Amino acid sequence: MNDKSKPISEMSFEEAMAALEQVVSRLESGNAALEDSIDLYTYGTELKAYCETKLRDAQAKIEKITVGADGQASGATPLDVE
Amino acid sequence: MTTDGWGTTSSTGNAHEYTVSEISGALKRSVEDLFGNVRVRAELSGVKRAASGHVYFSLKDDKAVIDGVCWRGVASHLSFVPEDGLEVICTGKLTTYPARSKYQMVVEQMEPAGAGALMALLEERKKKLAAEGLFDPARKKPIPYLPSVIGVVTSPTGAVIRDILHRLGDRFPRHVLVWPVLVQGQGAAEQIANAIAGFNAIDGQGGLPRPDVLIVARGGGSIEDLWSFNEEIVVRAAADSAIPLISAVGHETDTTLIDYVSDLRAPTPTGAAEKAVPVRSELEATLYDLSKRLTLSKGRVIADRRDRLTALGRALPKPRDLLGLSSQKLDDLSDRLPRSLMAVVQTKTGRLNRLIGGLGTGQLRQGLQYRQERLKQQSARLQPAYARRLTILSDRLTAAGRMLDTLSYERVLDRGFAVVTNTNGDLVTVGASLQAGEQVQVRFKDTARAMIVGGAGTDNKPDQDGAPGMTASVSMQKDKKSTKTSGTKSVKKAGPKPAKDDGRQGRLL
Numbered sequence: 001m002n003d004k005s006k007p008i009s010e011m012s013f014e015e016a017m018a019a020l021e022q023v024v025s026r027l028e029s030g031n032a033a034l035e036d037s038i039d040l041y042t043y044g045t046e047l048k049a050y051c052e053t054k055l056r057d058a059q060a061k062i063e064k065i066t067v068g069a070d071g072q073a074s075g076a077t078p079l080d081v082e
Numbered sequence: 083m084t085t086d087g088w089g090t091t092s093s094t095g096n097a098h099e100y101t102v103s104e105i106s107g108a109l110k111r112s113v114e115d116l117f118g119n120v121r122v123r124a125e126l127s128g129v130k131r132a133a134s135g136h137v138y139f140s141l142k143d144d145k146a147v148i149d150g151v152c153w154r155g156v157a158s159h160l161s162f163v164p165e166d167g168l169e170v171i172c173t174g175k176l177t178t179y180p181a182r183s184k185y186q187m188v189v190e191q192m193e194p195a196g197a198g199a200l201m202a203l204l205e206e207r208k209k210k211l212a213a214e215g216l217f218d219p220a221r222k223k224p225i226p227y228l229p230s231v232i233g234v235v236t237s238p239t240g241a242v243i244r245d246i247l248h249r250l251g252d253r254f255p256r257h258v259l260v261w262p263v264l265v266q267g268q269g270a271a272e273q274i275a276n277a278i279a280g281f282n283a284i285d286g287q288g289g290l291p292r293p294d295v296l297i298v299a300r301g302g303g304s305i306e307d308l309w310s311f312n313e314e315i316v317v318r319a320a321a322d323s324a325i326p327l328i329s330a331v332g333h334e335t336d337t338t339l340i341d342y343v344s345d346l347r348a349p350t351p352t353g354a355a356e357k358a359v360p361v362r363s364e365l366e367a368t369l370y371d372l373s374k375r376l377t378l379s380k381g382r383v384i385a386d387r388r389d390r391l392t393a394l395g396r397a398l399p400k401p402r403d404l405l406g407l408s409s410q411k412l413d414d415l416s417d418r419l420p421r422s423l424m425a426v427v428q429t430k431t432g433r434l435n436r437l438i439g440g441l442g443t444g445q446l447r448q449g450l451q452y453r454q455e456r457l458k459q460q461s462a463r464l465q466p467a468y469a470r471r472l473t474i475l476s477d478r479l480t481a482a483g484r485m486l487d488t489l490s491y492e493r494v495l496d497r498g499f500a501v502v503t504n505t506n507g508d509l510v511t512v513g514a515s516l517q518a519g520e521q522v523q524v525r526f527k528d529t530a531r532a533m534i535v536g537g538a539g540t541d542n543k544p545d546q547d548g549a550p551g552m553t554a555s556v557s558m559q560k561d562k563k564s565t566k567t568s569g570t571k572s573v574k575k576a577g578p579k580p581a582k583d584d585g586r587q588g589r590l591l
Contacts, residue, residue: 062247073290
């Protein structure tokens with residue numbers, strides 16, 4: 001199962017979502033072996049928790065780059081556009 | 083002018099003697115007075131930007147050249163970047179530079195000579211960059227589905243950044259880094275290109291997170307306003323960006339060169355925000371749906387298996403049933419075995435009987451009967467055919483008899499002719515054979531009379547068979563009043579007929 005080759009914490013939200021979708025449809029199809037299906041379910045709940053965290057943590061953070069003498073970004077300061 | 087050797091100069095009248103500075107100053111005043119405000123249409127060449135910010139160039143047409151300068155204050159507010167080959171209309175004044183015996187135009191306002199000139203320049207540049215493969219679709223990188231950090235290159239003030247941040251907040255709040263730049267005028271292109279390169283230079287180690295996607299944006303404006311985004315330096319920076327880049331310059335109808343090279347073109351800055359992030363509430367709904375199905379499927383995995391086990395157990399047949407079925411089948415077969423043998427015998431017998439039946443006398447008898455039938459038919463047809471033939475022959479005989487009757491010499495006698503015979507009873511056919519005074523027997527229709535032949539016969543050529551000649555003689559004797567010619571005529575008429583008819587009668591019989 002290629003989804004498991006990558007730790008969940010390294011997945012992008014999109015990857016985790018796709019993996020969860022796959023887990024659900026495999027469980028629903030009833031084709032998974034009984035032993036596998038328990039593992040699958042556990043994996044699915046982990047994916048779900050990860051996706052929920054990703055969604056919940058979404059917060060706007062607006063910063064303005066400050067440019068150093070070399071023309072490169074030297075830092076950032078909060079930007080208030082209103 | 084003449085000289086007389088040592089220092090004496092003969093003056094050329096009362097002309098004023100200028101110093102170089104004086105004459106140069108006078109010239110400068112004249113030029114500046116006379117050309118204090120002029121408009122010049124020219125082609126730019128030798129454009130050079132000094133460190134001071136001033137821009138030096140030549141204005142030329144096909145025959146002449148004037149140096150030009152654009153002081154920093156003016157140059158930084160130009161709506162486009164002056165470059166070689168561009169046709170422009172300059173407004174300003176002419177002035178001189180006395181230290182170098184030069185004059186030049188100080189340009190206070192410069193604009194491209196019509197949009198056509200800019201478009202031509204744009205088209206040419208586009209072709210050049212396309213030839214390098216910068217616009218190749220294969221170069222385009224996919225935009226990440228849900229970026230964690232979004233880098234925005236635009237003006238830090240104004241509607242554009244506000245629109246982008248608003249739309250991002252509505253859909254999916256993210257960490258946004260804004261790289262402030264000028265979006266038009268002098269230096270804008272350099273700043274934009276530097277910002278794109280700067281974002282790419284962030285490696286995420288020095289406290290600043292590296293953006294997952296870039297948005298380069300600007301609001302709507304004239305082609306000159308948007309010109310910075312057509313500059314080669316900007317296009318190349320965008321092409322070199324390792325971070326996927328969304329361009330959103332001007333309105334939907336405006337297309338600048340950065341739009342061709344970007345990985346995704348958004349019609350507006352708001353559109354760029356929409357393409358950068360998905361809608362969080364929709365994702366939450368999808369996740370909720372998936373987790374519900376996950377929970378449901380957990381119980382179902384066990385329940386489904388139990389159900390299937392029960393169903394399979396129920397479907398297992400009982401041993402007695404298995405035996406019973408076989409024994410019933412055996413009974414059935416045992417029953418059918420003798421009967422099937424009988425059926426075979428019956429079939430064979432039937433076939434044999436049919437074959438024997440075919441061998442009987444029936445067919446012979448049938449053949450005979452058929453032939454008898456045909457004989458009878460033929461006989462029946464024979465009788466009428468024979469009768470019909472007889473009738474035909476009899477009818478023909480009757481007709482022939484009637485014809486014979488019609489044509490017999492007696493019928494000729496009816497019509498006034500007579501038959502002459504000599505005393506021997508022989509038929510006289512040749513008149514010349516009769517002697518004068520010879521007695522002949524003349525037979526008429528009703529009776530025969532004896533007659534004596536008169537004088538010599540007259541020659542009667544046409545009647546060579548003789549008999550008519552005789553008849554003619556007789557007729558002459560018989561009808562003495564008729565002239566010779568008339569008599570001959572009458573003979574001629576009647577003569578041939580009996581001979582001819584004789585032939586016909588012969589044929590008939």
